[in-house]
Amino acid sequence: MIIDHPLLGPRDANEFVYLGDANLINRPDWTEKDADKQFYEYLYLRDNPSGYHRELWYHEQGDRSWLIVTRNTSTHEIKQVELAKDYHLEKSKSK
Amino acid sequence: MLNFTLKPEPPIGFKEKIFKDVKLIEETGLSIVSMSVPKNNFKQLEKRIFENYKIKLPVIGKSKTAKLNNSRFLALQPDQYFIIFDNKTNYPIEELNKSLRKEGYFSDQSDSWCIINISGKNTINVLERICPLNLSSDVFTIGNVNRTSMEHIGVIMVRITIDQFILLSPRSSSSSFYHAIVTSIENIL
Structure with a gap:
């Protein structure tokens, strides 16, 4: 599988480490009233779709960046690759 | 006071090796x-x-x-x-x-690193067997640098000319890295 890195171009998936659902970035706010429930969902409940899935990959044998890869879990087709840092910065701005 | 001085040792210690169409130099200093x-x-x-x-x-x-x-x-x-x-x-x-x-x-x-300079007509043939990067000269052009892995060992590679590269790999696994390169050379000779 080839991952088209936004900074480095197409790189072999062997260079990456898979972490899982990209929703891990969206850590709940511990000051919220229902923080317990939110953390329970955040830690234990995962979607496991057959189809497109946003997931975190770490470029360990490359530039050590975290990527959000939108991958079809049935066909391994990769639709989109973005830097997790960019996603996080964009999210912080919109808050 | 100690009456001796420490002598630096190269990570691998082979200095230079010439195979048929491939030359390896261990860069030190x-x-x-x-x-x-x-x-x-x-x-x-x-x-x-x-x-x-x-x-x-x-x-x-x-x-x-x-x-x-x-x-x-x-x-x-x-x-x-x-x-x-x-x-x-x-x-x-x-x-x-x-x-x-x-x-x-x-x-x-x-x-913390060993540096191997690899050059010669067969360099690409040697590296493409163990490296997942696309090494064609129009993709990985002269002056390009990338981290990658060879036989599960982390490597930083720099392209110096069409058939010359500098490879940096962690010192602790430098003997295994050297072995991986030599094995690849022997496989194509």
């Missing part, structure tokens, strides 16, 4: 320093580098050479560079700070 860019200080650092080395910092995935101390700047990841240069002292960071005056964060990594 070079300093390797990693440079991180302090937050909001990129312009100042770039200015200082331009004043002293007469180059602009390369973009990620590229390297640049400068005359001062035969320095080579490798842009490996955002805000992170390696500088490889000739240095006869035991204090490479002090050497760098003579020109860069603490504008970057430096970390001496000279003793």
Whole structure:
């Protein structure tokens, strides 16, 4: 599988480490009233779709960046690759 | 007081080996320093580098050479560079700070890496067997640099000419790395 890195171009998936659902970035706010429930969902409940899935990959044998890869879990087709840092910065701005 | 001095040892110790169409040289006597860019200080650092080395910092995935101390700047990841240069002292960071005056964060990594210079007509054939990067000369062009892995060992590779590369690999696994390259050479001979 080839991952088209936004900074480095197409790189072999062997260079990456898979972490899982990209929703891990969206850590709940511990000051919220229902923080317990939110953390329970955040830690234990995962979607496991057959189809497109946003997931975190770490470029360990490359530039050590975290990527959000939108991958079809049935066909391994990769639709989109973005830097997790960019996603996080964009999210912080919109808050 | 101790009455002996420590003698530096190269990581692998083979100096130079010539196979049929491939030549390996173990580069020694070079300093390797990693440079991180302090937050909001990129312009100042770039200015200082331009004043002293007469180059602009390369973009990620590229390297640049400068005359001062035969320095080579490798842009490996955002805000992170390696500088490889000739240095006869035991204090490479002090050497760098003579020109860069603490504008970057430096970390001496000279003793942490082995450097193998591989060249010759069959170099691509040797490397493509163990390296997942696309090494064709129009994709991985001269001056390009990338981290990758060979036989599960981390490697930084720089393309010097069409069939010459510099390979940096962690010192602790340098013998295994050398073995991986030699095995690949033997497989194509």
